[in-house]
Structure formats: structure tokens, C-alpha cells
Amino acid sequence: MKLLRRKEGPSLDTRVSALLEAATLGEGRLPEEAVTAARAVAERAGARAGLSLDHTVAALAGATGSGKSSLYNALAGQELAAVGVTRPTTSTAQAALWDGEGAGPLLDWLDVPHRHSAADADGSGLVLLDLPDHDSIRLSHRLEVDRLVELVDLLVWVVDPQKYADAALHERYLRPLAGHRDVMLVVLNQVDRLPPQAVERCVGDLRRLLEGDGLPNVPVLAVSARTGEGMAGLREVLGERVAARRSWAARLGADVAAAAAHLSAAGGDVPAPGEPERGLDKGLRAALARAAGVPLVVEAVAKGHRHRAVVATGWPVTRWLRRFRPDPLRRLRLGMTAVQNARPELPSSEEAEIVGRTSVPGASAVQRAQVETALRDVGESAAAGLPAPWASTVRHAARSRSAELIDAVDRAIATTSLDATRRPRWWGAVNALQWLVFAAMLAGALWLGALFGMDYLRLPQPPLPTAGPIPWPTVLLAGGALAGVLVALLSRLLAWLGGRRRARRTGRALRAAIAEVSDKLVLEPVREELDRHARFTEALRLARAEV
Numbered sequence: 001m002k003l004l005r006r007k008e009g010p011s012l013d014t015r016v017s018a019l020l021e022a023a024t025l026g027e028g029r030l031p032e033e034a035v036t037a038a039r040a041v042a043e044r045a046g047a048r049a050g051l052s053l054d055h056t057v058a059a060l061a062g063a064t065g066s067g068k069s070s071l072y073n074a075l076a077g078q079e080l081a082a083v084g085v086t087r088p089t090t091s092t093a094q095a096a097l098w099d100g101e102g103a104g105p106l107l108d109w110l111d112v113p114h115r116h117s118a119a120d121a122d123g124s125g126l127v128l129l130d131l132p133d134h135d136s137i138r139l140s141h142r143l144e145v146d147r148l149v150e151l152v153d154l155l156v157w158v159v160d161p162q163k164y165a166d167a168a169l170h171e172r173y174l175r176p177l178a179g180h181r182d183v184m185l186v187v188l189n190q191v192d193r194l195p196p197q198a199v200e201r202c203v204g205d206l207r208r209l210l211e212g213d214g215l216p217n218v219p220v221l222a223v224s225a226r227t228g229e230g231m232a233g234l235r236e237v238l239g240e241r242v243a244a245r246r247s248w249a250a251r252l253g254a255d256v257a258a259a260a261a262h263l264s265a266a267g268g269d270v271p272a273p274g275e276p277e278r279g280l281d282k283g284l285r286a287a288l289a290r291a292a293g294v295p296l297v298v299e300a301v302a303k304g305h306r307h308r309a310v311v312a313t314g315w316p317v318t319r320w321l322r323r324f325r326p327d328p329l330r331r332l333r334l335g336m337t338a339v340q341n342a343r344p345e346l347p348s349s350e351e352a353e354i355v356g357r358t359s360v361p362g363a364s365a366v367q368r369a370q371v372e373t374a375l376r377d378v379g380e381s382a383a384a385g386l387p388a389p390w391a392s393t394v395r396h397a398a399r400s401r402s403a404e405l406i407d408a409v410d411r412a413i414a415t416t417s418l419d420a421t422r423r424p425r426w427w428g429a430v431n432a433l434q435w436l437v438f439a440a441m442l443a444g445a446l447w448l449g450a451l452f453g454m455d456y457l458r459l460p461q462p463p464l465p466t467a468g469p470i471p472w473p474t475v476l477l478a479g480g481a482l483a484g485v486l487v488a489l490l491s492r493l494l495a496w497l498g499g500r501r502r503a504r505r506t507g508r509a510l511r512a513a514i515a516e517v518s519d520k521l522v523l524e525p526v527r528e529e530l531d532r533h534a535r536f537t538e539a540l541r542l543a544r545a546e547v
């Protein structure tokens with residue numbers, strides 16, 4: 001589009017694109033009628049801008065008998081249109097062309113096949129349309145008028161002294177077109193029928209009515225097609241508009257503004273509340289944590305840690321007993337990779353078939369209901385302050401992926417808790433120490449056993465080394481046993497502390513993982529919708545040239 005750039009504010013081109021963008025963003029959110037209307041305006045703007053910009057299409061519109069055809073003839077300088085006594089007379093639009101070269105495609109687009117060349121040479125660039133009556137008893141007339149009133153560059157409303165206050169004109173056309181005041185003229189025709197002093201009063205009254213329509217400062221011209229009074233003034237005003245070549249852009253600008261206002265009314269242009277509050281999903285995260293059994297997992301992590309610590313570092317004499325007890329963490333099928341998790345020797349319950357699922361007990365009905373409520377709360381608070389259609393889509397966005405939520409949280413927990421089974425390095429060292437101490441104890445026991453056997457067989461006793469007063473084998477046996485138990489007890493204390501720390505750390509990691517899931521599945525869609533609304537509002541502002 002080759003469009004003129006205004007001195008200030010965005011260009012028409014920019015505004016049309018903005019309107020189109022607003023329509024696209026409003027799609028599926030706002031009433032379809034408003035979206036379609038905005039698209040139609042954008043399309044029309046593109047079409048008009050692609051046609052002759054050297055021509056200004058002005059339409060004579062008004063009630064039957066107001067004298068449109070008479071004015072048309074007077075301006076053209078010849079009897080082109082039939083002026084009748086039977087009403088209505090004009091049934092299809094016709095065009096008079098002044099220097100009509102290049103106006104053909106424009107009139108094709110307007111779908112006005114009846115064209116004449118005007119005899120009056122003064123008016124180069126003007127395309128004048130004589131329209132049927134807007135208040136016609138014939139539907140086809142009204143449709144033709146409505147169609148062309150939407151398309152032309154300049155609207156010339158023709159009224160007469162009797163019917164200038166007609167409600168049909170003011171309510172159906174003038175008031176809704178208040179935004180088009182820059183591309184409108186009002187002509188009070190037939191002033192020859194008024195006594196001279198009444199003309200001014202009549203014009204004043206008409207001006208007041210127009211002000212009431214939201215059309216102050218619209219030029220009002222008192223003319224008579226019959227006597228030619230005021231016609232020079234009308235010719236002059238039309239000539240100025242044609243010479244300026246601005247009407248088409250002003251008209252389209254007004255159309256864009258009107259369509260944007262319509263979208264705005266349909267979708268509300270309350271500015272977006274911006275980014276959703278941080279921590280908006282706090283309640284949701286807590287509900288998800290409860291529903292996913294985080295407290296249970298955290299407890300199992302602590303217990304599991306202690307359990308494995310005893311297996312690894314306990315007194316070798318008794319630690320094997322531990323193996324008969326299940327690992328509390330493994331029982332929830334946590335801390336295993338998906339491969340381990342899917343191993344066939346695992347109980348083939350329903351969940352076991354789904355790789356990577358935990359066996360944390362499923363959320364109770366109450367917990368699920370709490371998640372639902374929390375989800376609704378997120379939607380509600382994100383939608384607060386938004387106009388109705390957008391508020392509803394934001395609320396919907398918050399719940400759009402809720403079906404995946406519980407599963408995603410469960411997966412996050414399975415992944416996050418993998419880390420909870422890492423073995424601390426000291427377990428290995430203590431284990432080695434335990435076996436060393438155990439070996440010492442065993443050596444002592446064997447030694448004593450050998451001594452006992454030799455004594456039984458009455459063999460001579462070999463010399464017995466002593467540590468102080470106590471013989472070495474006894475030191476080894478008793479000391480080994482004592483040291484083993486002590487090391488086991490100390491390890492148990494350390495494992496208890498370690499379990500607590502690990503549980504805390506796992507709790508934090510789980511909550512972080514849940515926050516991530518909630519952000520991705522709940523807040524992200526909400527943010528997207530809020531962003532869409534923000535872009536919609538911004539596009540509308542631009543389309544209405546409010547910058």
C-alpha cells in the first residue's frame with residue numbers, strides 16, 4: 001500500500017496492520033461479528049488504497065425528494081439524472097466524472113456501472129455519486145445506499161427544510177458516523193422555498209441537531225439547486241476536498257478507528273494487568289505437593305537413607321538382618337531409574353506397566369479437589385481486572401493442561417528423588433573399617449579357640465603375648481566386638497543426621513520440581529493468554545492512533 005504519512009501519529013498503513021493484528025488476536029476470544037467487521041475494514045482499506053488516489057468519490061445521500069439528483073445535475077452542469085415528481089425517483093447509483101481518466105477501476109470496485117462525463121470542466125478529480133433515497137420504501141434502495149455509504153471517500157448529506165430533523169437520518173446514519181466528521185458535508189437544499197430570514201434560523205437549528213449527533217464543525221451549506229443560490233460555495237468546498245486528495249485516507253482512518261472502537265467495546269480495552277503476580281500459584285504448588293505425597297516421600301527418603309546406611313555400615317554380625325526389611329524408599333519405587341523401575345520382577349500391578357511411575361499412593365479425592373480449587377484460584381486471580389471475554393479465556397488457560405498435571409508432578413518426583421539414593425563416600429570407608437574390626441574379632445576368636453583346643457588336648461601352651469595384663473586374643477575378640485558395635489552406633493547417629501539433611505534437601509528439590517511443572521503447565525498458558533491480551537490492547541491503541 002502506498003499510503004500517506006501523517007505529520008504526527010502512526011501512518012494509515014500501520015493502523016490498518018494494527019487493526020488486522022487486533023482482529024487476529026481477538027479471534028476465538030471476542031464476538032465473531034466484531035472480528036469479521038474489523039477484517040472487512042482492513043480489507044477495504046487495502047483495496048481503496050490500491051485504486052486511484054487522484055480521485056475523490058463524493059456521494060450525495062439523503063431522503064427522497066431532498067433534491068440529490070437536482071444537485072447532481074446542477075453540479076454536473078447538465079441533466080444527467082432524472083428528477084421526478086413520483087417518489088422515489090433514483091433507484092440505482094450513478095456517477096458523474098470530471099476528468100475520469102483512471103477512475104474506471106475505482107468505479108468497478110464501487111460497482112457503479114452508470115457513469116457520465118460531466119460537462120462542467122471545473123472539478124477535475126471529482127467522482128460524484130447520486131444515490132437512491134436512504135429511507136426508501138424499497139429495500140434495494142436502502143441496501144444500495146448502505147453499501148456505498150461504507151465505501152465512498154466523502155459523504156454529502158442532502159436535506160431539505162421540511163425533513164432535515166428526520167430521525168431516520170440522524171439516528172441511523174449521522175450519529176453512528178460521528179467519527180467520520182472529517183469526511184462529511186451537510187447541504188440544506190431548497191432554501192429558495194424559505195423566506196430569507198428563515199434560512200439562517202433553519203441552518204442554526206440544523207447545526208444544533210448535528211452537534212447533538214456528535215458532529216460539531218461539520219460544514220453546513222445552504223443551497224438551492226433550483227435557483228443556484230449557494231452552489232458556488234458548495235462547488236468550492238468540494239473543489240478543496242478534491243484538491244487536497246486526503247478524503248480517502250481520512251475516511252479509511254475513521255473506518256479503522258470505528259472498527260477498533262467496536263473491537264474494544266466487544267473485548268474491552270482495559271489495559272492488561274501485566275505479568276501475573278509472582279507466587280500466584282503458591283497455593284497450587286502446596287496442593288500439588290500434598291496430592292503427590294511429598295511429605296510421604298520426604299519421610300521415606302530419610303528412612304531409606306538410614307536403612308541403607310545400616311546395611312552398609314552396621315555391625316557385620318547383625319547387619320544382614322536388616323536386609324529382610326524392605327527399603328522404605330524403594331517400596332515407593334523411588335530412587336530408581338526408569339529401567340530399574342520397569343524390571344519384570346517387580347509386582348505387575350497396573351502402575352508397574354507404566355515406566356517411570358512411582359508407587360506413591362494416588363491423590364485422595366479431597367486432595368484432587370484441593371488441586372482443582374487451587375487451579376481455579378490461579379485462573380481467577382490472573383483474570384482479575386480483565387474484561388469478560390479475556391477473563392474467561394485466561395481462566396480457561398489456567399486449566400487448559402490440568403489433565404497432565406498430576407502425572408507430570410509424579411514424573412518430576414520420580415526423577416528428582418533419583419538423587420536421594422546416592423551413597424555417601426564415608427559408608428565405604430566405615431564398611432572397610434567394620435570388616436577390619438570384624439576380622440580382628442574373628443582372629444581373636446580363632447586364636448582363643450586354638451588355645452582352648454590345645455588346652456583340651458593337653459598340648460603345651462605356646463607363649464601368650466599380652467597387652468598389659470590382658471592377653472592379646474582376648475583384646476582382639478572383646479575389643480573387636482566393642483569397636484564394631486561402637487562404630488555401628490556412631491554410624492547410625494551420622495546416618496540419622498544425614499537422613500534428615502537429605503530429606504530436607506529432597507523436599508526442597510521436589511518443591512522446586514513441582515514449581516517447574518506448575519509454571520510450565522499452568523502459569524505458562526496463563527502468561528501466553530495475558531500476553532495475547534496485552535498485544536491486542538496495544539494493537540487497538542495503535543489502530544485508534546492513540547499514541
Ligand SMILES: Nc1nc2c(ncn2[C@@H]2O[C@H](COP(=O)(O)OP(=O)(O)OP(=O)(O)O)[C@@H](O)[C@H]2O)c(=O)[nH]1
Pocket residue numbers: 062063064065066067068069070071082083084085087088089090091131132133189190191192193223224225226227
Ligand atoms: N424548490 C425547490 N425544489 C427543488 C430543489 N431541488 C429539487 N427540487 C425538487 O424536489 C423534487 C425532488 O428532486 P430530486 O432531485 O428528484 O430529489 P432526489 O433527492 O433525487 O429524490 P430521489 O431520487 O427520490 O431520492 C423535484 O420535484 C425537484 O424539482 C430546490 O432547490 N428548490
Ligand SMILES: [Mg+2]
Pocket residue numbers: 068069070082089090130131132
Ligand atoms: Mg434522485
